[in-house]
Amino acid sequence: MFIFANLKEITMKLSQILTLPIQKAVQQLFDVSIDRVEFQITRKEFEGDITMVIFPLLKVIKGNPIEIGTKIGTYLVENVDEVIRFNVVSGFLNIVVSDDYYLNFFKEIKDNESFGFVPVSPNDKAVMVEYSSPNTNKPLHLGHVRNNLLGYAVSEIIKASGKKVYKTQIINDRGIHICKSMLAWQKFGNGQTPESVGLKGDKLVGNFYVKFDQEYKAQIAELISQGKTEDEAKKQAPIIQEAQQMLLDWEAGKPEVIQLWKTMNQWVYDGFAQTYKNLGVDFDSYYYESNTYLLGKEVVQFGLEKGIFEKDADGSVWIDLTPDGLDRKIVLRSDGTAVYMTQDIGTAIQRVKDFPDVGGMVYTVGNEQDYHFKVLFLILKKLGFDWAESLFHLSYGMVELPSGKMKSREGTVVDADDLMIEMTETAGRISTELGKLEGYSEEEKAKLFKTIGLGALKYYILKVDPKKQILFNPEESVDFAGNTGPFIQYTYARIQSILRKADFDLSLAVTELELHPKEKELLKQIELFPDVIQNAANNHSPALVANYTYELVKEYNSFYQSVSILGEENMTNKVFRVQLSQKVAETIKSAFKLLGIEVPERM
Incomplete structure (x- = not known):
């Protein structure tokens, strides 16, 4: 009824030692049965090692809180070896614990180098923690540093708490942003390689992503000077049209585009590996968007059969989450192509297939994706996956510099290596x-x-x-x-x-x-x-x-x-x-x- 052991402030061990004697004291002294006792840390200005809060008892015991606390304190001194004295301040019973209690505690832990760490239980479900998950068109920056440090630390802490942990990431290695770097290298690279210019591969590729943006802006400005509107110029700039065509060629499996994509991505992977090593983070598995972007489409059919999804007249498939306080979300376009949500649904399911002992996942992703993960988790629950109850979005705020926000396209990010x-x-x-x-x-x-x-x-x-x-x-x-x-x-x-x-x-x-x-x-x-x-x-x-x-x-x-x-x-x-x-x-x-x-x- 009344225990609230705030683990940020007091030890579980001490609260456990005192809970039962206090329950007995209340039963004997006041003929009242209580299920819980509320503890908090003793304030610095008072003597005590742990404090019992008397006020909740006033709901079931009539009387002065100081008198109630004094009676309970006296009982504890007389009946509990660890309690040597007490004092009552208003509705708070400050309990003083013997030196022997702490010396015995120290004797127990003195030679235990694993103190605080719980051995992994073979019967518990594992937790998969996703972090980093970069794009292969630029090097890791300060924002990635926070992501990696959070994901790695959370993995290690969950492991120390007694659970098996798998560290993973999904690498965003496809899409128009990747093609921008590839096209800029084709046009302006003159055959440069990381070895030929003495530059980490991720930095070299990132430079061409910036180069694409510079050229794109120049072409937009030129088209506007010729009388085009800004929207027209953005769509008609030759370099963006070429990048879009390259994406179509990649999806069609055009050999020379695929080969260039593999070559430049490998440059980036080698660069990432060096950054991860220097940062001191690691991974147990890797997923690639180029392999996962088609995942989830088969789940859509299952969801339609179960009445979880619904098909519109144009053939697109949606899920209506308005009864849950969210909105209506598309999971399959009218042309049959998947959206990011579909891909994430499929990837989550695939991970559990790959690691059958996984019972929950932690996604380390910035807070701009809060809504996305609310929707994703809810869809997976509606699809009936029991592990969907143990999904968590480790949402984090942005990292800014005194000079303001970072922008990858403009090359104003703080490079992780630098x-x-x-x-x-x-x-x-x-x-x-x-x-x-x-x-x-x-x-x-x-x-x-x-x-x-x-x-x-x-x-x-x-x-x-x-x-x-x-x-x-x-x-x-x-x-x-x-x-x-x-x-x-x-x-x-x-x-x-x-x-x-x-x-x-x-x-x-x-x-x-x-x-x-x-x-x-x-x-x-x-x-x-x-x-x-x-x-x-x-x-x-x-x-x-x-x-x-x-x-x-x-x-x-x-x-x-x-x-x-x-x-x-x-x-x-x-x-x-x-x-x-x-x-x-x-x-x-x-x-x-x-x-x-x-x-x-x-x-």
Whole structure:
């Protein structure tokens, strides 16, 4: 009736320990049976490790909330070993948990390097996560970077939560936009290849996409100067008509067009592979629009037979979703050709055929496609696929620069490769200015700069809720203070320095110890990690993992400033504090691994 365990704020374990005793207390003290108990984190200004909210009980218990809380608190102190004292503030029962509870917890996890991660259950259905899904007419840009980082991190987080995950993408390798690059290369390329010009293949092809647009605009302007309207000029420009003819030739299977298409696409695939490697993302399977664009047509007939789809007089096939608050959507044109929706229906079905253990899919696609996925998921549900109940659109906001929106056709995008190079160079410059590189070889510096630069980029993007738009500032992201990747990496490196200096056996067991308040707060933060992973997986939000890590690091730095670690005279305290530091470092590393971010041993 009343439990709401907010996993962003409190540990499942502690709420589970206290729920049953509180239910018994309410039954014995007030002769009332309750199904649920509401918990929340204790506010900083009050003593306590977890807080029970009294107000919901007032619906079934008459009385003063302070008196009710005091009675329940007294019962807990007398009957629950973990509870040592309490205080009541208004309608909130703040419960103080014993040091032994936290020491026992630490003993359980100290040597568990997989702490927080749930083993994959062979009986659970797998999840397929789609991300990247680029066009083969241009290199990956900043928007693709956010897409890839989100998709990869969500995949890793869902995997850590205990599910098998398949990472996939669908490559948009056909259509008029592909033909534009091909035609421009034919006209202006003079036989250039990536090898002949020393350029990554995706960049070379992207240059010709920009070249097409420049030539197209010039021809439009010329036709307008001859008296054509803008609409007439756009349709009659020779270069667009040639591109449209090339598309028809491709669909007809004209050998020389198909060969050129294969050659230029391979240039792009090779370029993408290099970018993915540098970005640190990978895939288990690939789908290509050139193979999937006919999928789904057979499903249309099935839908017609079941009365899910309806055929208009002109032969086109539709689905009426107005009763569901949407609109009427075409799934097959009057000439029998499929639309994107049909293709997506067919591709989803094909994926389940290819991977029979898949029970759900996550589509990492920008928020401009929100409506498309509402329609797609609803159609698949109406077609009767049980896995359609477990489809999720990981919708994300656009990434913009201080200078404004990016435009591929005009060549004003921020290239993903160039961005990674810039981040590495920025990290190098700032690190050098801070003067923290004594004793590093040039090779070690280069590796460190890349680790810091890419860590800064990934963290800056992933710490933001996916639904929110990002204004990306490279300089700001490489700040060594505040909620940034380098700040967290620096804390990890600081702990590694402590561990290197520790001249004693870290495997020593610490049994009896009175915890410093800062030690207890740090243990409480570590205890949250498994719940954070589950919550991030359920919400498809790497931001929860990123910001948890920042909070952990802030708590550790407060601990570091407040107590002596290696300088502590009491050996038991010293050993425990170094062990606790080590566990914090392990948790940082684990959390950052989920985000695809490396941590340096020195910094």
